[in-house]
Amino acid sequence: MSLETGRRPKVLVVDDIETNRIILEEILHDYYEIEEASDGIEAMSKMLNSIVKPNLLLLDIMMPGMDGFEVLMLMKNDPVLKKIPVIFITAADSETQGLQAGAVDYISKPFLPEIVRLRVANHLELSLYRDKLEMMVEEKAQELIQTKENFLESIANMIEYRSLESGQHVKRTRELARIMVTQLLKQGRYTQDLVSRNYNALVKAVPLHDVGKIGIPDNILLKPGKLTPDEFDVIKTHTTIGGTIIKSLMSNNEEDDYVRHCYDICRSHHERWDGSGYPDGTANLDIPLSARIVAVVDVYDALVTERCYKKAFTHEETLDIMGKSSGSHLDPLLFETMMEVKDQFKNYEHQDYTNNSPY
Amino acid sequence: MANISWDGAETPLMDIKDGIGRVMNNKKLYIRLLNKFNGKAMSDDVDAAVKSGEYAKITQAAHTLKGTAVNLGFKRLAAISAAIEAKAKGESPADALVPDLYSVLEATNAEIRRFLEQEG
Numbered sequence: 001m002s003l004e005t006g007r008r009p010k011v012l013v014v015d016d017i018e019t020n021r022i023i024l025e026e027i028l029h030d031y032y033e034i035e036e037a038s039d040g041i042e043a044m045s046k047m048l049n050s051i052v053k054p055n056l057l058l059l060d061i062m063m064p065g066m067d068g069f070e071v072l073m074l075m076k077n078d079p080v081l082k083k084i085p086v087i088f089i090t091a092a093d094s095e096t097q098g099l100q101a102g103a104v105d106y107i108s109k110p111f112l113p114e115i116v117r118l119r120v121a122n123h124l125e126l127s128l129y130r131d132k133l134e135m136m137v138e139e140k141a142q143e144l145i146q147t148k149e150n151f152l153e154s155i156a157n158m159i160e161y162r163s164l165e166s167g168q169h170v171k172r173t174r175e176l177a178r179i180m181v182t183q184l185l186k187q188g189r190y191t192q193d194l195v196s197r198n199y200n201a202l203v204k205a206v207p208l209h210d211v212g213k214i215g216i217p218d219n220i221l222l223k224p225g226k227l228t229p230d231e232f233d234v235i236k237t238h239t240t241i242g243g244t245i246i247k248s249l250m251s252n253n254e255e256d257d258y259v260r261h262c263y264d265i266c267r268s269h270h271e272r273w274d275g276s277g278y279p280d281g282t283a284n285l286d287i288p289l290s291a292r293i294v295a296v297v298d299v300y301d302a303l304v305t306e307r308c309y310k311k312a313f314t315h316e317e318t319l320d321i322m323g324k325s326s327g328s329h330l331d332p333l334l335f336e337t338m339m340e341v342k343d344q345f346k347n348y349e350h351q352d353y354t355n356n357s358p359y
Numbered sequence: 360m361a362n363i364s365w366d367g368a369e370t371p372l373m374d375i376k377d378g379i380g381r382v383m384n385n386k387k388l389y390i391r392l393l394n395k396f397n398g399k400a401m402s403d404d405v406d407a408a409v410k411s412g413e414y415a416k417i418t419q420a421a422h423t424l425k426g427t428a429v430n431l432g433f434k435r436l437a438a439i440s441a442a443i444e445a446k447a448k449g450e451s452p453a454d455a456l457v458p459d460l461y462s463v464l465e466a467t468n469a470e471i472r473r474f475l476e477q478e479g
Contacts, residue, residue, distance in 0.1 A: 019392050019427045026382045062422045110429040113383055 008033045009124050012054035014043040014071065015089060016063040020109070024058055024089075027113045028120060040066025044074055047081055056124055057086045058107070061094055072101050083131075085123045145256050148249055149204075152262055155245070156207045159214060162221075169301055170207040175348055176297035177206040180334065183341045189333060193289045198257035202290045205261035209269045209294050212242025225309055239279045242266030264288035269295055272329045284331075292331040296322075296338055299330070300345060315346045370438040372463075373470050378432025390478060392431060393471050398464045401427065405443060405460060409453050417447035428467075436467045 011032045013024045016039055025034045035054060037043035040063055047053060057075075061068035068088060075081040088098040088106040098106050104123050107116050156170055181199050184190055194202070213221060216238055220231045227235060246263040268282065268291035275283030287295075303318040313321065319342060326335035338345065379389045401424040408416035425440035439460050446453040 015426075017423060017427050019395065020430055022388070022392060022395075023382055023430055026385060026388055060426075062419060062426075064419060109426050110377070110432075111381055113381065 007052075009055040010035060010052060011056050011058060011120060012037060012043060012046065013058045014038075014040070014063075014068070015058075015060040017060075020060070020089070020111075023111060024116065027111065027116050031117070032120070039063050040068065040071040043071055047075070047084075048078075053080060054084060055127065056120060057084055058089055058120070059086050059103070060089045061098065069097075069101055072103060076102055083127070085127045087119060087123060145258075148256070149258055151249070152208055152211075152246070152259075155211050155214070159210055162214070162218075169305065170210065172301050172348055173209065173294065173297045174203060174206045176300060176345060177293050178203045179341050179344045179348070180293050180297060180337060183337050184334075187337065187340075189337065190289055197261070197289075201256075201258040202261045202293070205258055205265050205290065206294055206297070208242070208246075208262045209265045209298065210238060210242070211245055211262075211266055212238035212240065214245075215241040223309070227309070236270070236278050239267050239270050261290045265290050265294050267291070269298060271295070273331050274328045276328075287331075292334055296330055296334050299325075300338070315342075370435045372433075372435045372466055374432040374434055375474060376432070378430075381430055381432065386478070389431075390475065393475060396427070396431060396471065398424070398428075398433075398436065398468060402460055402464050405440070406457055408447075409443075409457055412452075414447045414450050417453060418444055421447060421453075433467050435463050439463050 009032050011028055012035045013021050013028075014037045015021050015024070018038070021036045021038070025036070028034055035046060035050075037046050043057070043059070044066070059068045059071060072086055075084065075086065085104045086102070088094070088103045090098055090106045090108055095106050095108075104126075105119050107119055159170065181194065181203055185194060185199070216235060220227065220234050223231065243263060243266050246259065246266055250259055250263065265288070267279065268288050271277035271280065271282050271287040271291060272295075273284060273287070273292070275281050277287075299322060300318060303313045303321060304315060306312040319339070322330065322335060322338075326332045375389075379386055382388045382392070401420070404420040405417065405424060408420040411417075421440045421444035425437050425444055428434075428437035428440060439456060443453045443456050443460065446456065
């Protein structure tokens with residue numbers, strides 16, 4: 001990286017013998033910024049405390065106190081320092097041990113200036129290429145995540161096309177969830193859960209909650225009036241269908257918070273606090289926080305808007321109805337949180353997203 | 360490695376040209392390094408370590424002296440230090456080599472002085 005910023009690469013020379021440090025400096029100082037340490041402990045403290053880390057280490061093995069092997073071992077356990085290439089300064093008989101310990105190369109005493117210079121230059125170049133390669137891999141991984149997210153958002157939009165009346169619903173639930181999360185953070189509730197699992201990704205995942213409805217036949221999904229028990233059983237499967245759709249996008253060790261939140265929300269947003277919900281019948285804190293939040297905002301928005309099977313309730317009626325199910329259907333702490341921000345909810349009640357809707 | 364023999368007569372005392380080459384032919388720097396060289400202190404460390412009988416200490420002290428000597432072109436001093444280090448690594452006593460060490464050091468120091476006087 002340093003080669004790109006125009007700064008000279010920094011080489012840390014670690015040797016307990018001053019003569020050796022002076023000789024190495026003489027060999028290298030025309031090309032590199034040289035830093036010196038006279039033992040292992042000084043080397044570690046210089047590396048750990050420097051803002052600009054050395055790009056390469058020339059490390060003597062046999063030193064009093066902490067020897068070169070110990071320094072290398074400590075470096076290998078540090079996420080940043082482990083990437084710095086280490087060249088051992090060694091007598092010929094420790095080459096094998098040095099390379100096995102993870103050094104990239106060795107130079108033996110007596111130093112041959114040209115060899116020292118070439119080895120240092122080679123390994124700096126190699127490590128620069130490796131850094132670049134790692135950066136490219138990281139970029140590709142980010143692109144892959146972005147592709148997944150775009151794909152999921154497209155599915156969410158497809159649901160809006162299909163289930164005409166809930167077109168605005170998915171976007172409103174996201175905004176209501178955002179209000180909830182903000183208030184939770186303000187009040188210090190569920191903070192650990194929110195922060196450790198990226199609450200922005202949680203909010204972004206909320207519109208996906210009904211993705212599974214893509215698998216529900218029109219005659220049931222769009223039926224005006226009351227559903228038969230059999231038809232309701234079909235509707236219920238939108239949670240597991242949604243879970244399956246998201247799961248097919250997940251790798252074995254899915255680490256992307258967004259995709260994980262999508263899964264939790266799709267599958268569990270119809271679970272109830274007392275365990276009487278579906279599809280798994282989980283209860284209380286075993287229901288993912290994201291799904292408990294969606295339960296609140298989904299119910300709120302469903303009640304205040306007109307659906308093919310019901311008329312709209314007023315804001316006040318809705319709060320009343322929800323209050324009765326706090327502790328049975330809804331997480332009571334989340335209901336309490338919603339009540340604190342009920343005015344903000346009211347403002348969103350009839351918010352129209354026509355401008356960014358697909359119609 | 361433990362059986363490196365020490366034959367003082369076979370090894371040239373010093374190779375000054377080689378030592379100067381080590382510092383990119385910077386003779387001024389080489390002279391500075393010669394002035395800094397304190398073979399007496401390092402040899403005394405070896406002597407004390409040998410007397411303590413602790414092989415790890417002897418190895419370390421002899422290694423330090425060897426590492427310095429070899430880079431400055433002090434070939435015979437490097438050879439005797441290497442022999443002591445090898446003995447200690449093999450956990451055999453190096454007492455017999457200590458008098459040789461001091462005599463090589465004496466010769467090396469004399470040569471250094473001669474060179475420094477000649478260079479002014």
